[in-house]
Amino acid sequence: MDFSVDSETRQLIEQTRELGENEFRPAGIEADRRGGPIPVGDLFFDRCIARGDGRTRWTGPGGRRAADRPKRTVVASLLVAEELAYWDRGVINSTPGPGLPEGNVLGMGTDEQKERFLGPFLEPDKPRWACFGMTEPGAGSDAAAIRTLAKKDGDGWILNGAKCFIGSASRSDWILVQATVDPSKGRAAQRAYFVDKDTPGLGGFKIERKMGLKAYESTSFTLDNVRVPASHLLGGEERYQSSAGFKTAMKTFNAGRPQIAANAVGMARSALDESIRFAREHDMLGDDRTRDRIEAISRKVRKARMVCLKAGWLADLERPNIIEASMSKAIAAQIAQEATTLGLELVGTVGGRGDHLIEKLYRDVKAMDIVEGTGQIQRMIIARTLVGLPR
Ligand SMILES: Cc1cc2nc3c(=O)[nH]c(=O)nc-3n(C[C@H](O)[C@H](O)[C@H](O)COP(=O)(O)OP(=O)(O)OC[C@H]3O[C@@H](n4cnc5c(N)ncnc54)[C@H](O)[C@@H]3O)c2cc1C
Incomplete structure (x- = not known):
């Protein structure tokens, strides 16, 4: 490698x-x-x-x-x-x-959609955001269970539903909303629609309270008879003769898994450096227990980084990496949680005060296990792939 x-x-x-x-x-x-x-x-x-x-x-x-x-x-x-x-x-x-939905638009959008929705991000004149709304109060891991409904209305569409935990939603120029045209038909009925900010019926924005990662907003919102023109259906109607809509949405997440793993490795490395800094400043490096924790964090960080880079290396060679991509996320997120836990043990009561970087990392890192498919879901994907079942 x-x-x-x-x-x-x-x-x-x-x-x-x-x-x-x-x-x-x-x-x-x-x-x-x-x-x-x-x-x-x-x-x-x-x-x-x-x-x-x-x-x-x-x-x-x-x-x-x-x-x-x-x-x-x-x-x-x-x-x-x-x-x-x-x-x-x-x-x-x-x-x-353009954030999370950019990959979907690049992969599936029409030329007009790229120009209309990505064009403003070519040379942005001001800070601009876009976001991807998949998760709903009743559909997280099981993304095929979304209930936001898209109903044909003349040559346009009417959207109704609710989304939650969508990054930067209230400040986005547009939201790529995942919806279903028929909840009884599962994945094949899913479509993605561009919804411009200020579209009537799009509202109820509420920034969620989070335990960590507070610097960016994760927001719930509602779609109440939101009307979008036919040109806002990602890729156009002909792209949806199969389960392409769902598959494209999931591609966003597949490509993102090693990236999230890499983020987790960086956070674990941060916990390692902070632990060493604290131990040095407090004259703790002579203590076997301190060194034991530092060794454990360091070993885990290296393991996570190896798996993560292998997933990337395979992608660069255009070789299948579905197992490594899921493995990297499952392993790195878990290790980052362990690293911050060990770091908290090392700083002792200082960690409990709530003003030490390791305590913040401990709260920030949990989301790495949740976003873009939880650890359990990654392990399910690995297991199903290993035994040749559809994912
Ligand atoms: C900080 C943050 C940012 C986010 N940003 C976005 C965003 O920008 N866009 C977006 O669409 N979503 C976003 N999400 C939502 C995220 O994708 C979901 O939280 C995630 O998919 C998990 O869904 P859930 O929280 O509903 O948990 P659930 O699906 O209800 O799962 C609850 C628990 O059950 C486990 N579980 C579920 N199914 C199984 C199974 N079959 N076998 C074993 N265990 C299982 C899960 O692993 C989890 O531990 C964000 C979430 C967070 C925390």
């Missing part, structure tokens, strides 16, 4: 480190203390845009922008994702951009 990266990626990781230390970590700690997301108008987001963040991977009409977009390997993107989350996973999720 070869995990080497080019000098440009190494430079990017170095820049990320600097930015992380000076911007991301302080912003994350501030949001955590405030107990809510970084406000939309915060200058932090203007600085992101000025740096060139928040742009789409879409190369523009006719691929005109392809030349100035360096193609990064999956391994390189995982190393960058690890470094970003090392400094603050909540803050990196708060940053503007």
